[in-house]
Amino acid sequence: MKENLYNYILQIADNSLILGQRMGELCGHGPSLETDIACTNISLDLFGQVRSYYQYAAKIAADGRTEDDIAMLRKERDYLNILLVEQPNTDFGYTMARQFLFDVYHLLFLKELEKSKDLILSAIATKSIKEVTYHQRFSSDWIKRLGDGTEESHERIQNAINDLWTYTDELFRLSEVDEEMLEEGVAVDISKLKNGYYQKVSDVLEEATLTVPESKYFQKGGKQGIHTEHMGYLLADLQYMQRAYPNMEW
Amino acid sequence: MTITEQHIDKLLIPILEQVSDPEIPVLSIMDMGVVRSAIIENGVAKIEITPTYSGCPAMDVIGDDIKKALKEAGYESEIDLILSPAWTTDWITPKGRKALENYGIAAPLEAEADKDALLGNKKIVKCTNCGSTNTRLVSQFGSTACKAQFQCNDCQEPFDYFKCLK
Numbered sequence: 001m002k003e004n005l006y007n008y009i010l011q012i013a014d015n016s017l018i019l020g021q022r023m024g025e026l027c028g029h030g031p032s033l034e035t036d037i038a039c040t041n042i043s044l045d046l047f048g049q050v051r052s053y054y055q056y057a058a059k060i061a062a063d064g065r066t067e068d069d070i071a072m073l074r075k076e077r078d079y080l081n082i083l084l085v086e087q088p089n090t091d092f093g094y095t096m097a098r099q100f101l102f103d104v105y106h107l108l109f110l111k112e113l114e115k116s117k118d119l120i121l122s123a124i125a126t127k128s129i130k131e132v133t134y135h136q137r138f139s140s141d142w143i144k145r146l147g148d149g150t151e152e153s154h155e156r157i158q159n160a161i162n163d164l165w166t167y168t169d170e171l172f173r174l175s176e177v178d179e180e181m182l183e184e185g186v187a188v189d190i191s192k193l194k195n196g197y198y199q200k201v202s203d204v205l206e207e208a209t210l211t212v213p214e215s216k217y218f219q220k221g222g223k224q225g226i227h228t229e230h231m232g233y234l235l236a237d238l239q240y241m242q243r244a245y246p247n248m249e250w
Numbered sequence: 251m252t253i254t255e256q257h258i259d260k261l262l263i264p265i266l267e268q269v270s271d272p273e274i275p276v277l278s279i280m281d282m283g284v285v286r287s288a289i290i291e292n293g294v295a296k297i298e299i300t301p302t303y304s305g306c307p308a309m310d311v312i313g314d315d316i317k318k319a320l321k322e323a324g325y326e327s328e329i330d331l332i333l334s335p336a337w338t339t340d341w342i343t344p345k346g347r348k349a350l351e352n353y354g355i356a357a358p359l360e361a362e363a364d365k366d367a368l369l370g371n372k373k374i375v376k377c378t379n380c381g382s383t384n385t386r387l388v389s390q391f392g393s394t395a396c397k398a399q400f401q402c403n404d405c406q407e408p409f410d411y412f413k414c415l416k
Contacts, residue, residue: 034389034399041391048305052333123334127304130336130415131395137368138390 006060007080007177008187009121010070011223012113013053014081017071018231019102020046021238022089031092038138042099045131052124072242076235077225080175084167086222086231090160093146093153097160100139104200105171107132108193117185140204147208154209161205162213169218171197177223257287262295265323269315273308273394276353283341284312286332295320295327300337302415303395339415354378355397356411364414368398377402378409 023043030036054067061070084102089095110132113125146157172194174182181187202212221227241248258266266285267278279285279299287298297316301309313329320327339358342350347357356375359367366372370387377385382404392399397410 034391037393037399038389038391041395044305044307044395045303046305048301048303052304119334123336124304127301127333127336130338131303134368134390134413137365141369141390 002060004177004180004184005118005186006057008181009053009057009060011080011175011177012109012121013050013057014079015085015102015106016046016050016053018079018081018234019085019099020044020050021234022085022087022095022098025089025237026095035092039095042135042138045128045135049124049128049131052127056120056124068242072239076227076231079227079231079235080223080225082167082170083219083222083228084164084170086228086234087164087167088230091156093156093160094164096139096142096146097157097164099135100143100204101161101164101168101201103132103136103139104204105168105193105197107136108196108200109188109190112188112193116188121186143204143210144208147205147210157208158210161210162215165213165215166217166219168197168201170220170222173220173223175223256285257289258285259288259290259295261290262288262297262320262325265319265325266297266316269312269319271308272311272315274350274353274355276349277342277346279312279316281343281346281349283343283346284337290325293326295325296330297327298330298332300332300335302337305395337415339412342412350412351378354409356400356409358412358414361414361416367411368413375400375411377405377407379407380405 020043023039023046026036026039028036030039050071051067054070057070058065058067084098087094087098107129110125110129114122114129116122116125143157146153148154172190174191178187178190182189205212263280266288267280269279271277271279271282282302284299284302285297286300289296299309299312299316309331313331316329317327342357350357356378358364359374363374367375368387368390373383373385375385376383380402382402384403385400386403388399388401388408390398392410396413396415398413399408400411401408
């Protein structure tokens, strides 16, 4: 098995799975019917992308595991998503701030992944770009609406941005897997996305009359499987049915 | 506009035209542009379909429906889901666009116009009920991932708009 490629696919796919799960939690709980549907549609797009990635990963693993096994039956330490996407839906401001901080990265990332030597990853990227473009538009729109809204909404979205900022640097840190795959022309050099990312994020925050955080302390570890305390609860929810009723289908 | 060559066996066209998107029953999968190739090899129909959106739950159903329709017509079949080239709303045929409008879903605009419409900058999406362009965006995401929700300011009818995907 191509261990590095397998792990590289998981690094990408797990971000979408975990963020998709977070957005899916809002099903029936969104602040309004329209936003509820929007959040779950975004979730659905992410899960769709995840299926393509995990199907590919299952093929490479070639050990009898299916896409579902990979999604549902790993232990916390085996999930390689970045810490940002596992942060909870504290309030709608946090949900949109998390989405926005990820969407800007996601789109920049996919535009580079499209150039990968790996044709399957490139095809998934091309497909996903179209969907993620809409996600970014939606979340940017909400950042502006909340930031340039009432005193209350301004304060709350600013708090959310400040709190989640600490997870942004990890987006651009190369793991060992990234470095190995970069040499093979498969991976994206994420360290090069950093300037463009903070530029785009700052532009939107300024338009939203929000302050760009100056904090220089950043959290990391997700790509090595070391997660925040929220991850265990998320996985308990995600994996419950498969753990309680192994191999169940619907 | 991207036109990708489609290899579709003439014998299979009438069969595939009977299969529709379960979420938009008026639209056949042929008019939707999701069938990328359909050939008969040693008596087996080999069909390649491409998803509209990655997470579109209709794709599994479409695959099953194609198999069923072909079986009724006497063909064994193999269905493959392909990702590249990625589906675009340009592949919806003129007949398909008309079917969408008649069904109450506004057909996708060109990319730039679409962006204006979805940011609420310009009133350009036509109401499928009264034809007025005095409409407003209710939500960028509608009843399915491929649609946005609009409402007409004149006749008050709420309707879906099929988002442009390039």
